[in-house]
Structures are given as structure tokens and as C-alpha cells.
Amino acid sequence: KAGVTQTPRYLIKTRGQQVTLSCSPISGHRSVSWYQQTPGQGLQFLFEYFSETQRNKGNFPGRFSGRQFSNSRSEMNVSTLELGDSALYLCASSSSSGRKDTQYFGPGTRLTVL
């Protein structure tokens, strides 16, 4: 099976712009989660989608949003970019939304905000 794919792999934006990141889960997986990784804060949970519904949300401002499509692909959007949004954004998929399930991660999108 193909793994989790994320596009684009690298992005450079300027403050105030918005950005959309895309994630395609492993075939058959219905749950997609997003995480932000920075040197200072480490790995932090953004949100989780299951069957097109947001099931869980981390402690991030409303500028961070996401959605999931009927084919389980997911997008996350960040509006009004700030310098502090520079990070590696990781998407993970699992077969369901249960706590026991293994989450499989994509390679990430490296976002740089100038």
C-alpha cells in the first residue's frame, strides 16, 4: 500500500498570506490528523477528521482550519500567516478514530513564513 502523501513538500510564504496543505491518507484509512512540529514547541496536535467530520481539535487559533473530503483526503488551511507559523506540518492517517489505532505519518510539508 502507498503511504501517506503530503503536498507540497516545501512552501515559502510571506506574513499575512494564507496557505493550503494537502494530505492523502493510506487507502482505506478514514481518520486523518494534523500535527505541527517546531523546534521550540515540539509536536502539537492540530485537529482530527473522521468521515468528513472534525472529531477533535487542539489548542490553536481559529486561523488554523481544515476539512476532509468524501475520499478521506484532507486539507488544512492557515490564514493570515505569522512568522511563528513556520513549521513542519505532519499529517497522519489511521483506519479508524480509536485511541488504540496506529497513526501513520506522511513526510510533512515544510512551511517557511518570511
Added chain:
Amino acid sequence: AQSVAQPEDQVNVAEGNPLTVKCTYSVSGNPYLFWYVQYPNRGLQFLLKYITGDNLVKGSYGFEAEFNKSQTSFHLKKPSALVSDSALYFCAVNRGGGSQGNLIFGKGTKLSVKP
């Protein structure tokens, strides 16, 4: 509040020696524990997980981890380290109960294996 602690920022080991990467957790309810590895400029790769049952869990690439409920620990181990094991290792917990599945990660431990 749930939390995971990895007390060592870096672990240095000689190739061929055993390695241990430490993890302790704090969670109410049954903990579901995971170890992931991250190589430079890559995403996280799943190594192993503890759900229930045998306290010694075997995973990928010869890694294993021991769940200790009384010490609330889940240390990652390998009998003989390889240079290629050098990477960043993350411990994570997903609290039992309910259906929502987000991981809480430790800060990570950089493992350096020298020839």
C-alpha cells in the same frame, strides 16, 4: 492533564552496545503508548505500541519497549545498536477511553550511535 516526558535530550551509544531511550507518562485511565522515530527531513515512522497484555512489546528494526505501570514508564530498548539507528525518537500517549484519537508527544530524544 496527560503528559509524556523524555528526560534525556540526547543519548550517546557505541555501535554494538545496548541502548535505552527513556519515557515516562502521566495519564488518567488506560494508557496507549507509542514509539516513533524521525530521520532528518522525514516524517515519523511507527516503531511499536503498547495497548494491553504482555508488558514487553517487540517492534520494528529490532526495537522493543517495556511497559511498567507502577513506574509509569515505557522505555525503548535495543540489544545491539547500529549507526543507522541514529535519529530522533518520540514517545507518545493516547489516553484510553472514548473514541477520539490524538497523540500527545514527548519532546524527543536524539540518539547518536558512534562506530
